[in-house]
Amino acid sequence: MAGNKGRGRAAYTFxxxxxxxxxxxxxxxxxxKPPPLFPDTDYKPVPLKTGExxxxxxxxxxxxxxxxxxxxxxxxxxxxxxxxxxxxKRYMKVYKEEWIPGPKSKKAKDTGxxxxxxxPADVLKKIEELEKKGDGEKSDxxxxxxxxxxxxxxxxxxxxxxxxxxxxxxxxEEQEEENDYINSYFEDGDDFGVDSDDNMDEATY
Amino acid sequence: MTQAEIKxxxxxxxxxxxxxxxxxxxxxxxxxxxxLRVIAHDTGTSLDQVKxxxxxxxxxxxxxxxxxxRGVVEYEAQCNRVLRMLRYPRYxxxxxxxxxxxxxxxxxxxxxNGKMTMSAVVKKxxxxxxxxxxxxxxxxxxxVSNTFVRLVDTHFVQRCPLVPATENxxxxxxxxxxxxxxxxKDMYLVPKLSLIGKGKRRRSSDEDATGEPKAKRPKxxxxxxxxxxxxxxxxxxxxxxxxxxxxxxAIVSAVAxxxxxxxxxxxxxxxxxxxxxxPSGAPFTQPLSSNEIFRSLPVGYNxxxxxxxxxxxxxxxxxxxxxxxxxxxxxxxxxxxxSLATATLESVVQERFxxxxxxxxxxxxxxxHLEQKQVEDFAMIPAKEAKDMLYKMLSENFISLQExxxxxxxxxxxxxxxxxxxxxxxxxxxxxxxxxxxxxxxERRQFETKENKxxxxxSQRVEAIIASMQAxxxxxxxxxxxxxxxxxxxxxxxxxxxxxxxxxxxxxIQVDETIFLLESYIESTMKR
Numbered sequence: 001m002a003g004n005k006g007r008g009r010a011a012y013t014f015x016x017x018x019x020x021x022x023x024x025x026x027x028x029x030x031x032x033k034p035p036p037l038f039p040d041t042d043y044k045p046v047p048l049k050t051g052e053x054x055x056x057x058x059x060x061x062x063x064x065x066x067x068x069x070x071x072x073x074x075x076x077x078x079x080x081x082x083x084x085x086x087x088x089k090r091y092m093k094v095y096k097e098e099w100i101p102g103p104k105s106k107k108a109k110d111t112g113x114x115x116x117x118x119x120p121a122d123v124l125k126k127i128e129e130l131e132k133k134g135d136g137e138k139s140d141x142x143x144x145x146x147x148x149x150x151x152x153x154x155x156x157x158x159x160x161x162x163x164x165x166x167x168x169x170x171x172x173e174e175q176e177e178e179n180d181y182i183n184s185y186f187e188d189g190d191d192f193g194v195d196s197d198d199n200m201d202e203a204t205y
Numbered sequence: 206m207t208q209a210e211i212k213x214x215x216x217x218x219x220x221x222x223x224x225x226x227x228x229x230x231x232x233x234x235x236x237x238x239x240x241l242r243v244i245a246h247d248t249g250t251s252l253d254q255v256k257x258x259x260x261x262x263x264x265x266x267x268x269x270x271x272x273x274x275r276g277v278v279e280y281e282a283q284c285n286r287v288l289r290m291l292r293y294p295r296y297x298x299x300x301x302x303x304x305x306x307x308x309x310x311x312x313x314x315x316x317x318n319g320k321m322t323m324s325a326v327v328k329k330x331x332x333x334x335x336x337x338x339x340x341x342x343x344x345x346x347x348x349v350s351n352t353f354v355r356l357v358d359t360h361f362v363q364r365c366p367l368v369p370a371t372e373n374x375x376x377x378x379x380x381x382x383x384x385x386x387x388x389x390k391d392m393y394l395v396p397k398l399s400l401i402g403k404g405k406r407r408r409s410s411d412e413d414a415t416g417e418p419k420a421k422r423p424k425x426x427x428x429x430x431x432x433x434x435x436x437x438x439x440x441x442x443x444x445x446x447x448x449x450x451x452x453x454x455a456i457v458s459a460v461a462x463x464x465x466x467x468x469x470x471x472x473x474x475x476x477x478x479x480x481x482x483x484p485s486g487a488p489f490t491q492p493l494s495s496n497e498i499f500r501s502l503p504v505g506y507n508x509x510x511x512x513x514x515x516x517x518x519x520x521x522x523x524x525x526x527x528x529x530x531x532x533x534x535x536x537x538x539x540x541x542x543x544s545l546a547t548a549t550l551e552s553v554v555q556e557r558f559x560x561x562x563x564x565x566x567x568x569x570x571x572x573x574h575l576e577q578k579q580v581e582d583f584a585m586i587p588a589k590e591a592k593d594m595l596y597k598m599l600s601e602n603f604i605s606l607q608e609x610x611x612x613x614x615x616x617x618x619x620x621x622x623x624x625x626x627x628x629x630x631x632x633x634x635x636x637x638x639x640x641x642x643x644x645x646x647x648e649r650r651q652f653e654t655k656e657n658k659x660x661x662x663x664s665q666r667v668e669a670i671i672a673s674m675q676a677x678x679x680x681x682x683x684x685x686x687x688x689x690x691x692x693x694x695x696x697x698x699x700x701x702x703x704x705x706x707x708x709x710x711x712x713x714i715q716v717d718e719t720i721f722l723l724e725s726y727i728e729s730t731m732k733r
Contacts, residue, residue, distance in 0.1 A: 041557075042558075042559065043556060043557065043558075043559060045556065046556055048708065048711050048712065048715060049711075049715060053298065054711065054714070056298060056301075057294045057295060057298045057714055058294075058707060058710055058711055058714065060294040060297055060298060061293075061294040061710055061713075061714060062710060064293060064294060064297075064313075064317075065220065067317065068220070068221045068222070068317065071317060071318075073221075073222055073226075073261045073264065073265070073318075073319075074221070074222055074223045075222060075223045075225045075226050075254075075257055075258065075261065076223060077223065077224050077225060101260045101264060
C-alpha cells in the first residue's frame with residue numbers, strides 16, 4: 001500500500017530501465033493477432049550444395065521413390081465399387097507380384113503344419129482327391145500340406161525333428177520370415193512334380 | 206513421440222508402403238504397443254488388412270513383437286527406425302563409394318526388402334548387373350558373393366535374429382509368437398554356400414527366340430528347382446555401422462577444414478584403426494600409440510615420424526579439438542560430436558539472424574553465463590541492438606535465461622538474470638524444427654506433383670508413344686508431330702515442375718544430414 005503512487009496510475013513492479021526502456025512512453029504496440037504464417041525473413045537462405053555426389057544421391061532418391069511403388073510391399077488401398085465398369089480399367093492393371101511372407105523351403109514349413117496332419121490314411125485319401133481334381137488354382141498351402149504329408153508317410157515323424165537347426169515356426173499371424181516373391185511359387189521342384197505341366201496352362205496374369 | 210515426428214513418419218510410410226500400412230504404423234507409433242485385435246478395432250480396418258500391414262512392417266524391421274503374460278502378443282513400432290527411411294539414398298551411395306556398383310545394389314536390395322537370404326540377394330544383384338552389361342556378358346555369382354562377404358566382414362550387413370533351435374517341437378502347442386535371438390558371435394558369420402551361376406538377362410518378348418508366352422516369365426527362373434541351402438538365415442543392413450561411417454566422415458572433414466589435409470588423414474587413420482574395436486556408443490576410441498599410427502598410415506603418405514609427432518601434438522593442443530594426449534592418443538568422440546552440433550547451431554543462428562547475432566551467440570557459448578551488460582561490453586555492440594538480438598534469440602529458444610536470486614523472495618529487481626546456451630536443449634529444439642521442415646518439404650513436393658498431375662501423365666503418355674514409335678521405326682516428321690502434342694508453355698511448366706521437385710528433394714537430403722548430426726550428439730549425450 002505504501003507503493004501506490006496514486007490511484008489508476010500505472011506502476012511497474014520492477015525497474016523498467018533494466019529491460020531497456022527509458023521512463024518515457026515509447027513502449028512497443030500491444031500484439032493483437034498471431035504472427036503471420038509466412039513471416040518475412042531478413043536473410044536469404046543458404047544455397048543448396050551442388051556437385052556430382054549430390055546429384056547422384058538425388059537421382060537415387062527419385063528412383064527409389066518410383067521403385068517402392070512397384071514392390072509387393074506397397075499395399076494398394078482397395079477401390080470402392082464403381083458404378084460403371086470402365087472398359088479401359090482392364091488394360092491398365094499393373095502386374096504386381098504377390099508377396100507371401102513365410103519361409104519357402106518345405107523343411108521350414110513342415111514343422112508348423114506337421115501337427116495338423118497326423119493321420120496317414122486320411123492324408124492319402126486327400127492326395128488322391130487332389131490328384132483327381134487335376135487342374136485348377138492350387139494354393140501354395142495345399143501343395144505344401146500335400147508335400148508335408150507325403151514326407152510324413154515316407155519318413156515318419158522323427159526325421160522332421162532332425163532337420164535343419166534353424167527351423168522357423170510357421171504361424172499365419174506372426175510372420176517374420178521373408179521370401180523372394182519369385183521364389184514363392186516355385187521354390188521346391190518337388191511341389192510341382194506331377195502338376196507343373198497342368199498348372200502352366202492355367203496360370204494367367 | 207512429438208507431433209512433428211509422427212507427421213514425418215506418416216508421410217514416409219505413405220510414400221513407401223501405401224495408406225493402409227501408414228494408418229496401422231502411425232496408430233502403433235501413437236499408442237505404443239498393442240495386440241492385434243485392439244489395433245483392428247481402434248483403426249477400424251479389417252483383420253486381414255491389419256495382418257498384411259503388420260507383415261510388411263515387421264519385414265522391414267519397423268515393428269517388433271513381444272509375447273506378454275497370458276499369451277498376448279503385442280506389437281510395437283520403432284519410430285526412430287521409420288525416420289531412417291529418409292536416409293536410404295545416403296546409405297546406398299555410401300555402399301557405392303566403398304564397394305562400387307555391386308555393393309551399391311546389394312545394400313539397395315537389402316533396404317528395399319528388409320530382410321533377405323544371401324542366395325536371394327546374390328541372384329537378384331547378379332541379374333540386375335547383367336542387365337546393365339553389354340550383350341553376351343554376364344555377372345558371375347562368385348563376384349557378388351565376394352562383395353557380400355566383404356560387406357559382412359566390415360559389419361555393414363548383419364544377420365537377423367532367428368528362432369532358436371528347439372529340440373523337441375512337439376511338446377504342446379507352439380507359443381503364439383517366436384522369440385528371436387541372435388548371438389554376438391553369429392551375427393557376422395557367413396554360411397558356407399557355394400553359389401554357382403551367372404546372372405540371367407531378362408528376355409523381353411520380342412527378342413526371345415523361343416517365344417515363351419509372357420505368362421511364363423515368373424516361372425522361367427529355372428534355378429528354383431533346387432531347394433535354397435540357406436533358407437532361414439536372413440540378413441539385414443546394419444544401419445549403426447553406416448552411422449559410424451558418417452560420423453567418421455564428418456569428423457575427418459571438420460579436421461580438414463580446420464587444419465590441413467595431412468592432419469585429416471591422420472585422424473582418418475586413427476578412426477579406421479579403432480573402427481572394429483570401438484563399440485558404437487563409446488565416448489572414446491581405443492588408445493593408440495604414435496608408433497601404431499605411424500605404421501598404419503596409408504602408403505602414399507611419406508611423412509617422417511617426427512613430422513607425425515608434431516602433427517599429433519598440434520592436434521592435441523588445439524583448444525577446440527578433440528584429442529587427448531596421455532602417453533597415447535584417444536579420440537574423444539563425444540566431444541567431437543558436441544563440437545559438430547555446436548557448429549551446426551552457430552551456423553543456424555548466423556543464417557537466421559545475421560552475423561552480429563552469431564557473434565553474441567558464440568560469445569555466450571564461450572563464456573557460459575553472461576549478464577546483459579556484459580554481453581554488450583564483450584560483443585562491442587550498442588546496447589539497444591544487443592538487447593534486441595538477445596531477446597530475438599531468447600524467443601526462439603537458442604539462448605536461455607538463468608535466474609540467480611539475491612533474496613529469498615525472488616524479487617525481479619534483486620535477481621541476476623544470466624544468459625546461457627544449453628546445448629542439449631537447443632539441439633533438441635533444432636532437431637524438432639528439422640523434422641518439421643522435412644515434413645513440410647515432403648508435403649510441398651506432393652502438392653506440386655498433384656497440381657500438375659494431368660500434365661505429367663500427358664507427358665508420360667507422349668514419351669511412351671515416341672518410344673514405341675522409335676522402336677518400330679518411324680519417320681522424323683511423325684516423331685516431330687507427336688512431340689508437338691506438348692505445347693511450349695506446357696513444356697515450360699514441366700521444366701519448372703522438375704526444377705522445383707529436384708530442389709525440394711535436394712533440400713530433404715541435406716536437412717537429413719543435419720538431422721543425423723544432431724541425433725548423434727543427443728544420443729551420445731544420453732548414453733553417458
